[in-house]
Each structure stands twice: as C-alpha cells, then as structure tokens.
Amino acid sequence: MLGKLNKKYLFCIGAILTMSGCSSVANMVGYDTATMNESAAQNYSQIIQQVHDQKALDVSSPIAQRVHRVFSQLLPYANSANKTGIPFNWQMNVIRSDEMNAWAMPGGKMAVYTGMVEKLKLNDAEIAAVISHEMTHALLEHGKKALGGQILTDFGGVVLIKVMGMNRNLVGVGAELLSIKPFSRRQESEADAGGVRLMAEAGYNPEAAISVWEKMNKLESNNQMSILSTHPTNQARINAIRKMLPEVMPIYQKNKR
Template identity: 55%
Template sequence: MAVFGKLKISILTVTMTTLVGCATVADVAGYNTAALNEDAAKSYSQVVSKASSQGAVDRTSSTAVRVNRVFNRLRPYADRANATSVPLDWQLTVIRSSELNAWAMPGGKMVVYTGIVEKLNLNDAEIAAIIGHEMTHALQEHSKKDAGQKILTGLALQLGGAAIQSKTGLSADSIGMLSDLGIDKPFSRSQESQADAGGLHLMSQAGYNPEAAISVWKKMEAVNGRSNAVVTLMSTHPNSQQRINKIQALLPEVTPIYQAAAKAPNGK
C-alpha cells in the first residue's frame, strides 16, 4: 500500500504542476466547445439513423410520449442554466431497448432507452431525475473536461513514468492502471455527483419532487446490486448508497425550489 500511495502522489504532483484547467487544456488542443458540439451532432445523427433503420426509434409509445413531455418541461430551465460559450441545440431520441441507460453528448444531444423507464417502472418525476442528470453533463461540458484531463494525465505519465519505472520496476501498464484509479476515475465520479446535483435543481425548478431522485437509485440498487466497495473502487460512478446520501444532503436546498414551482399557476 505504501508503494501504491507514493506512486499516486507522484502522478498527482506532476499533473497538478502542469494543471491550468482541464477545459482550457482541451481548448488549446482543439477540443473547444463548438468543435465538440459539431462532432457530437454528427455522431448523434449516425446513432439515431442506425436505430431508425432498425426500427428502434420510438416516437409513439406511452413511454416515448412521457419521456418527451418531461424533457420539454425541463428544457427551458436547462437553457437558463447554460453557461457555455454557445447555445445548446437540445435533441432527445427515445430508443426501444432493454438497456437500463440514458446518455447525453456535448451540445445537448440525448438518448433515453425505454428499458430504464419500463424495467424500473419510473414515474414522471423519476424520469425527470434521469433527464436532469444527463442535461447537467452537457451543461457542465463534462466531455470537454474529460478530454483535458486525459491530455494532462498523458503528459504526467510521459514526464514521470520513466522515473517511476526505474525506482519500482513496475511496467508501463501498471503505471497506467494506477493513473486510471488515482486520477481519471475519481474525476469521473465527481462529475457524476455534480450531474446528480444539477439534475436535482433542474427537476425542482420544473416542479418535479426531487425526492424522486432517491427512489430512482433505490430501484437501480435493487436491479444491479452494485453497492459494494470493490465495484465502487473500479467504477466511474458512485455506488447507489453514496448517491442517495449525497442527494438526501441536498434536499433541504432544492425542496423549497420545488415547492415554489409546484405552487406556481402552471406548476404540476
């Protein structure tokens, strides 16, 4: 454990001395907001086109209607929260699949799979928790920050890898694994927590009870059984109980927002 701890500190030290800001590094390397959004739009079009050719794009089922209704109700609040340098062209496609998943690309291109709604028997507020979470990934430009982080991590390994290998005898693959566990994955877990928090604010502003975010993860926990230390260490996502604890801590902050929205003339 002592060797592993020292290696982690060495990698982090090199990275931090180089660090100016992950998003700034991404900009310099050509991963700027406009370029990422444009590339994502092309990739998204290909994904939707392929799903359409397979008859998997769902526009008419009750699930698709509900998902789009929730999406459209959240969208104005997501637009208000946009602090990126360009407007987001929000698009959502519902794809019929058993997969328990939803995702967002840079620029606001989103997919929700019917499996996550139907297998978890989600109500509208729970759908809002998932959509708000994914919207926050786009609003916070997490893909752009990931690009910058990977550039910095690669540079750190180039600068420090040879010295670490000479002192420890570890292979380059071992050092790469340590970097993944010590830098990249905790960074991604922090993004997931940030997306949870942003999603709570969006759904509350739209008049959806933020407590529904807790029930989503309880349902996910029941299906996946992911709440154990080994899985958490190796995963880019916090385990379900960790997420629930953090969401519960944020409820006093977002519940008044929800209550005010629910009392508004058009609140639901």
C-alpha cells in the same frame, strides 16, 4: 504496490495531473466547446440514423410521448443553466431497447432507452430525475473535462516512462487511481446535484431522484464499491440527494405543477 513508489514519482504524477484544469487542456488541443458540440452533433446524427435503420427509434409509444413531454418541461430551465457561452441545440430521442440507459452528448444531444422506463416503472417525476441528471452532464461539459483528463493522463504516462524510466504498468495504475476513476465518480455526483436542482426548478419533486436509485438498488445493487469503481454507490447517491432536499424542496414547492 503503490505504497512502495518513490515520493518523487507520486509528486510528479500529481503535478502533471493537476497542472491545469481538464477543460483548459481540452481547449488547448483544439477541443473547445463549439468544436466538441459540433462533433457530437455529427456523431449523434449517425447514431440516430443507425437506430432508425434498425427500426429501434421510438417516436410514438406512450413511453416516448412521456419522455418528450418531460424533456420539453425541463428544457427552458436547462437553457437558463447553460453557462458555457455556447447555446445548445438540445435534441432528445427514445431508443427501443431492454437496456437501462440514458445519456447526453456535448451540446445537449440526448437519448433515453425504453428499458430504463419499463424496468424501473418510472413515473414522470422519476423520468425528470433521469433526464435532468443527463442534462447536467452536458451543461457541466463533463465530456470535455473527461477528454482533458485523458489527455493529461496520457501525457503524464509518456513523461514518467520516457523521462523517469518508470515501469509502464505502475504508471497505468497510478494514473488511473489519481485521475480517471475518482474524476468519473465526481462527475456523477455533480450531475446528481445539478439534476436535482434542475428538476425542482421545472416543478418536479426532487424526492423522485431518491426513488429512482432505490428502484435501481433492487435490480442492480452496486453498494460494494471498490477503489476502481467509476460511479458512486447507489446508497451514496441516495444519501447525498437526501442531504440536498432542504435546499431544493422550497424550489419545488414554489414551482410544482
């Protein structure tokens, strides 16, 4: 379908989606770093309160203790890596759930689900790989960049539909292929790379990041990736981290605990 599009349409889409950095676009519409972090903090408080009310907040189990211990070890290095110009008020909570998940909001508001640790049988270095990956999402302001990318995509769709008369369905497909999906995969790769370096600086073996994805492969293989996949394949992540080992292993050797 896309192969039949007029060249001027593709040029227009590309120009709109690349006319400015996604972070800059978010800033222009009022979503600067401080505002994003403050909004995220408010949402995070509401989420954690709901989790507490549902009696799903884990504050004392061995898993929670391990997660908080690793988080505390990583924290000084995450603060040193913060180039946003705004200090983060990092927070970590552990949520009791079978879901294999962990996340970070703008400004360093984080959560790890017990299912992630339990189902993958994560050791402390592997927990560090998960947390440092999510920390890197926050440090690189991927939330703001994603917002900026969505603003550009929405704006581009309006221009193409209203001004050029393009078919609405074609606009949606073109914008998704050119912006949202590849951008999401790039974010994940960036978080993998930054996370591996962060955990090495904190004295955790970067090879543990490989074992996390090897374990994930056994439970949820995603190695048949399509063009619309939002994440790199597990095997692609493993391969990319292996290529980084010569760079980060000396850092780990210097700092290992």
